[in-house]
Every structure is written in structure tokens, then in C-alpha cells.
Amino acid sequence: MIPSYKFVLAAARQLDGVAHRTPVMHGRTLDKLCGAYVLLKCENFQRTGSFKFRGAYYALASLPETDRARGVLTYSSGNHAQALALAGQLLGVAVTVVMPTTAPAVKQAAAASYGAEIIHYDPAQTSREALGHQIAQARGLTLIPPYDHPHVVAGQGTVAKEFLEEVGSLDVLLVPCGGGGLLAGSALSVRALAPQCRLIGVEPERADDATRSFQTGRLHQVHNPDTIADGARTPSLGQITFPIIRRYVDDMVTVSEEAILQSMYFLWERLKLVVEPTGALALAALWEGKVAVANQRVGVIISGGNVELRQALSWFAQGPPCSQR
Amino acid sequence: MIPSYKFVLAAARQLDGVAHRTPVMHGRTLDKLCGAYVLLKCENFQRTGSFKFRGAYYALASLPETDRARGVLTYSSGNHAQALALAGQLLGVAVTVVMPTTAPAVKQAAAASYGAEIIHYDPAQTSREALGHQIAQARGLTLIPPYDHPHVVAGQGTVAKEFLEEVGSLDVLLVPCGGGGLLAGSALSVRALAPQCRLIGVEPERADDATRSFQTGRLHQVHNPDTIADGARTPSLGQITFPIIRRYVDDMVTVSEEAILQSMYFLWERLKLVVEPTGALALAALWEGKVAVANQRVGVIISGGNVELRQALSWFAQGPPCSQR
Numbered sequence: 001m002i003p004s005y006k007f008v009l010a011a012a013r014q015l016d017g018v019a020h021r022t023p024v025m026h027g028r029t030l031d032k033l034c035g036a037y038v039l040l041k042c043e044n045f046q047r048t049g050s051f052k053f054r055g056a057y058y059a060l061a062s063l064p065e066t067d068r069a070r071g072v073l074t075y076s077s078g079n080h081a082q083a084l085a086l087a088g089q090l091l092g093v094a095v096t097v098v099m100p101t102t103a104p105a106v107k108q109a110a111a112a113s114y115g116a117e118i119i120h121y122d123p124a125q126t127s128r129e130a131l132g133h134q135i136a137q138a139r140g141l142t143l144i145p146p147y148d149h150p151h152v153v154a155g156q157g158t159v160a161k162e163f164l165e166e167v168g169s170l171d172v173l174l175v176p177c178g179g180g181g182l183l184a185g186s187a188l189s190v191r192a193l194a195p196q197c198r199l200i201g202v203e204p205e206r207a208d209d210a211t212r213s214f215q216t217g218r219l220h221q222v223h224n225p226d227t228i229a230d231g232a233r234t235p236s237l238g239q240i241t242f243p244i245i246r247r248y249v250d251d252m253v254t255v256s257e258e259a260i261l262q263s264m265y266f267l268w269e270r271l272k273l274v275v276e277p278t279g280a281l282a283l284a285a286l287w288e289g290k291v292a293v294a295n296q297r298v299g300v301i302i303s304g305g306n307v308e309l310r311q312a313l314s315w316f317a318q319g320p321p322c323s324q325r
Numbered sequence: 326m327i328p329s330y331k332f333v334l335a336a337a338r339q340l341d342g343v344a345h346r347t348p349v350m351h352g353r354t355l356d357k358l359c360g361a362y363v364l365l366k367c368e369n370f371q372r373t374g375s376f377k378f379r380g381a382y383y384a385l386a387s388l389p390e391t392d393r394a395r396g397v398l399t400y401s402s403g404n405h406a407q408a409l410a411l412a413g414q415l416l417g418v419a420v421t422v423v424m425p426t427t428a429p430a431v432k433q434a435a436a437a438s439y440g441a442e443i444i445h446y447d448p449a450q451t452s453r454e455a456l457g458h459q460i461a462q463a464r465g466l467t468l469i470p471p472y473d474h475p476h477v478v479a480g481q482g483t484v485a486k487e488f489l490e491e492v493g494s495l496d497v498l499l500v501p502c503g504g505g506g507l508l509a510g511s512a513l514s515v516r517a518l519a520p521q522c523r524l525i526g527v528e529p530e531r532a533d534d535a536t537r538s539f540q541t542g543r544l545h546q547v548h549n550p551d552t553i554a555d556g557a558r559t560p561s562l563g564q565i566t567f568p569i570i571r572r573y574v575d576d577m578v579t580v581s582e583e584a585i586l587q588s589m590y591f592l593w594e595r596l597k598l599v600v601e602p603t604g605a606l607a608l609a610a611l612w613e614g615k616v617a618v619a620n621q622r623v624g625v626i627i628s629g630g631n632v633e634l635r636q637a638l639s640w641f642a643q644g645p646p647c648s649q650r
Contacts, residue, residue, distance in 0.1 A: 316638065
């Protein structure tokens with residue numbers, strides 16, 4: 001089932017008073033660096049530290065009562081897990097999370113702190129999808145996947161909806177892309193609210209499956225790609241997200257690991273925003289000049305801020321990361 | 326000259342469209358930790374990364390044209406210097422900054438990037454006040470001190486004014502205190518807009534001159550105190566700030582270095598805010614339970630976010646700083 005913008009409106013009503021209306025930030029130094037008017041929608045300030053709370057909560061809230069009573073399961077690199085864990089806590093639904101042993105400890109601890117049961121797996125040995133389906137079936141749990149789910153996509157669509165409502169208009173909107181939930185949701189809102197706005201998805205060069213899928217029209221995959229942007233290590237777009245992205249997104253671009261790190265450093269140092277690598281993806285496209293934006297109004301979605309501070313230190317300590325600063 | 330709330334109103338008009346109206350943040354986890362409803366006014370997002378821009382800009386904008394043409398000088402641990410440098414750039418006034426060699430490199434670089442001339446001094450050898458006055462006199466520059474100046478105090482008062490206007494009411498307002506510019510300015514706004522609100526200044530235990538001055542009624546000093554909160558290393562309250570604080574502030578409390586670091590870590594990790602140690606002072610008072618706030622509406626001013634990332638992360642690396650988390 002491919003959701004429409006009506007689903008986004010329904011999600012917005014459900015999330016009203018539950019999710020934060022996150023602030024839009026603007027910095028003149030960033031404008032100068034980019035040669036454009038750049039607005040950042042800061043979902044790092046969303047509950048549980050990323051936009052994922054929106055889709056997870058809306059999906060759980062939309063579940064029939066009998067399914068809620070049995071509980072839900074998900075697999076996730078972390079942000080969706082935390083988000084679903086909190087949504088479950090708020091809605092009284094038991095949540096089980098299948099999480100890679102390599103997920104940042106801060107993400108694992110957060111999911112557990114919201115009362116979720118954590119089941120670990122080794123990403124080099126098994127796929128999270130296979131293990132997730134297996135456990136869900138054995139225990140009678142409803143699977144709430146991290147992106148390939150109509151309510152999840154619709155919930156994520158509320159980010160771009162809020163963004164456009166707050167800033168009025170945008171010439172370009174840049175959105176990070178892993179499995180495509182945020183990008184597909186953004187597409188629904190942008191096409192409904194700002195049909196002239198160019199919508200561009202951004203992913204790491206090292207995990208460019210969505211870009212290849214977008215360009216060729218068939219679903220490409222990556223396996224456990226070596227990118228700092230852990231939220232974009234997803235194997236491929238989904239059955240729901242791919243057609244939406246293929247139809248409504250104007251372009252996909254990829255960015256280097258260096259640009260991700262530099263953008264992230266800039267966001268921390270100059271804009272005082274703690275942003276995780278995946279959260280800096282969209283800005284990295286501006287940083288590397290991958291999108292023509294001269295003198296335009298550019299929206300950038302900062303998707304999340306869940307990163308271990310000590311890990312970030314070790315990245316920043318490897319030398320002056322900001323050659324352009 | 327002791328400024329009144331009318332000065333704050335005049336400053337607010339002057340700053341309209343120039344300074345950011347910084348966001349007020351709220352986090353449920355913080356509420357639970359503190360047992361209160363806690364609202365953070367985030368001046369780390371102010372231009373130049375701290376509230377200091379408000380007072381510096383208003384002071385420069387209020388200067389007679391002949392004085393502006395000759396230029397201005399200040400001494401500062403950094404944030405006021407950056408703020409004055411940017412204000413000078415915006416208003417076309419030459420700015421000279423006397424800065425300790427020990428000031429964080431990020432602060433020195435920022436002041437220089439706005440076109441200020443930097444003159445270094447060794448804080449162990451000379452006082453910044455003495456050197457500042459000497460150079461100002463020799464060069465015919467107008468001294469714009471970092472806090473003991475009526476327009477500076479009035480400009481800083483716009484923080485609490487905005488805060489109260491946005492959130493409606495507060496039972497308590499916690500404000501970091503170095504030389505007292507922000508605290509005195511807050512006092513003017515709080516007494517005018519929310520006379521029932523308890524106003525409490527917070528400083529490091531290791532730099533408790535303002536607390537002693539407040540309690541005894543005479544001006545106490547500290548010399549180059551060893552606190553992580555570099556913005557609170559000021560030698561004493563000023564001739565203008567002290568009487569305002571003594572008259573209008575309800576109480577002063579001090580916090581440990583550990584609480585400052587823990588609060589700072591919490592702000593980074595959980596609230597995704599890059600905050601400098603001085604910026605975490607007011608929250609540290611809640612963290613250590615120094616103020617009774619059960620079930621109250623508590624305002625906390627986060628004063629700034631200018632800190633070298635590698636320095637901050639090295640503090641965080643010295644062990645798990647958050648025993649209460």
C-alpha cells in the first residue's frame with residue numbers, strides 16, 4: 001500500500017502534542033559558505049534524538065488493539081529502535097528490538113531505558129530482516145520495520161510538512177536517505193505543499209544503493225557498507241519507499257565520508273548542534289557542492305543527533321577536518 | 326549610572342532583527358531528573374555563540390558618532406570579544422581586543438575572523454583591566470567593558486525579557502554569573518515582568534566572589550580562579566552590576582566543577598546542545614539540588630556554546646561524568 005499525503009495529515013494530527021515541533025535554525029556563516037539561504041530543520045531535537053519517533057509513534061498508534069496487546073518487534077541500527085521503544089512506553093505496547101552488536105552503545109542503552117527488550121545479532125553473520133521476521137513469527141509479534149511501512153513513511157512525512165509550513169517556501173529540499181522512509185515521506189509532503197520545490201535525496205558514496213536504484217529503476221542493494229553514517233547502512237530502499245522516491249524525488253546525490261565529517265564538525269562547532277553523521281548527510285551535499293543552489297532558499301533536514309560523544313571525539317581528533325573553514 | 330527596565334526595552338528595539346530570538350528548549354528526561362518543569366533559553370544559538378552579542382551590539386549602537394569613528398577596545402575572556410568584534414563589523418566600528426593568552430583558540434580565532442585587532446596578555450602577569458585602560462587611553466579608543474556598562478547590562482536584559490515573553494511565567498529563573506552583566510540585566514526584566522519569580526544567580530564554588538559579595542554587601546574579589554567555567558573567572562562584580570544584583574536578585578548559589586561538567590555532558594548527550602562550561606552553570610544548580618524547585622516552572626539560561634570540541638571531548642573522556650544518569 002502506497003500512502004498518500006492524506007496519511008501525512010492523519011499522522012500530523014496523531015503526533016500533535018506528542019512529537020516536538022522541532023526548531024528551524026539559520027546561520028549567516030553557513031549562508032556565506034554555501035552562497036545560499038540555508039534553513040536547517042533540526043530533528044536532532046526530536047524526542048529520542050531523531051525524526052524516527054514520528055513514524056514509530058504513528059505506526060503504533062494506528063495498530064489494531066489486538067495486535068497492540070501482543071506486542072511489536074523491530075530491527076534497527078538504533079534510532080528507530082529507541083523511537084519505537086518510547087512510543088511503546090507511551091502507548092502501553094511491549095516492544096522487542098533486534099539490534100546489531102555493532103550499534104552505538106548510547107542507542108542500545110536508550111532503547112533499553114524506555115523498557116524495550118533487546119535481542120542482539122552479529123551483522124556479519126545474519127541479516128536483521130531474516131532474524132526479525134523469524135522471532136516475530138515465533139512470538140506472535142507484529143513487525144514494525146524501520147522504514148518500509150506506510151504509517152512509518154507517513155509519520156516521517158510530517159517533518160517536511162512542518163518545515164514548509166514554518167518557512168513558507170523552499171527552492172530545494174535536501175533529505176538524508178537510508179532506507180528512504182524520511183525521503184519518501186518528504187516526497188508526499190513536498191509534492192502536496194510545494195510542487196515547484198526540488199527534492200533531493202542524499203546518501204553516502206559508500207552506500208549508494210538508493211542512488212543506483214533511482215537512476216536505473218530497479219532495486220540495488222549494498223551489504224553492510226563501511227560508512228560513518230550508520231543510519232544509511234540499510235541494505236536497500238523498500239517496496240513502499242522505492243516507488244515513491246522514484247516517482248516524486250527530483251534527484252539523488254552521494255557524498256564522501258570526508259564531507260560528512262566536515263559538515264558534522266561545522267554543525268557542532270559553529271552552529272552548536274550535536275548531530276550524528278547520518279544527520280549531517282544532507283548538509284554534506286551542499287558542503288561538497290553536489291547541488292546547484294546559488295542564491296536559493298535551501299531546506300536541509302538534520303535527521304538526528306544520537307552519537308557517542310567519545311566516538312565523535314575520536315573522529316574529530318584525527319586532524320583538522322574542516323579544510324573549507 | 327544604574328540602568329532601568331526602560332533601557333532593556335530600548336535595547337530590545339535596537340536588537341530587533343539583528344540578534345536572534347533564540348529558541349526555548351524543553352526535555353522530558355530533564356524534567357524527570359529535576360522533578361520540575363524545566364525550560365532552557367538557548368543563548369548558545371545567539372550570534373557569535375553567546376548572549377554577549379546583545380550587550381555588545383547595543384553598547385556600540387548607542388555610542389556617539391565621534392566615538393564610533395575612533396574605534397573601541399575591550400578586554401574579555403572571549404565571548405564579549407567575539408560579540409563586540411561582530412557588532413563592530415556590522416556597525417562599521419574598529420574593534421581592538423585585549424585577550425588572555427589562555428583564552429580558547431576558538432574564541433581568539435572567531436574575534437579575529439570578524440576583523441578585530443587582538444592584543445594578547447599573560448593573565449598571570451597583568452590584569453586585563455589595567456592593560457585595557459592603558460591602551461585605550463594611549464590610542465583614544467572608547468572602552469566597552471564586558472559587563473560593567475549600562476548599555477551592556479540593558480542588552481543582556483533582553484534575554485530574560487524574551488524568555489518570559491515566550492513562556493509566560495516562571496517560578497524560578499536561574500542565571501549564570503561571572504561579572505554579573507547577564508544576571509543584572511535579567512534582574513531588570515524579571516522585576517518588571519514577573520515580580521513573583523525567584524531570581525537566582527549561579528557561579529562556580531571556585532569563583533564564588535559574587536556569592537560572597539551578595540551575602541556580605543561588600544565587593545569581594547577572586548584572582549584567576551581555577552574553574553572550568555572560563556566565563557566566570559572574572560575578578561568581581563562591577564560597580565553597576567553589584568548594586569542591581571544586591572537589590573533585585575533573591576539568592577546566589579555555587580556549584581562544584583563536577584556538577585558543571587555533568588550538566589554540560591547531559592546537555593550535549595541528551596539534549597543535543599553544544600554548551601560551554603559557563604553555559605551549563607545554571608543547570609548545574611538544579612543538578613546538585615542547590616535550589617528547591619519541586620513541581621515548579623523553572624527557567625534556565627544557557628549562556629553560550631563556545632568551547633573547543635577537542636577540549637570538551639577530552640574532559641568527557643576522563644571517565645563517565647554523569648553519575649546521576
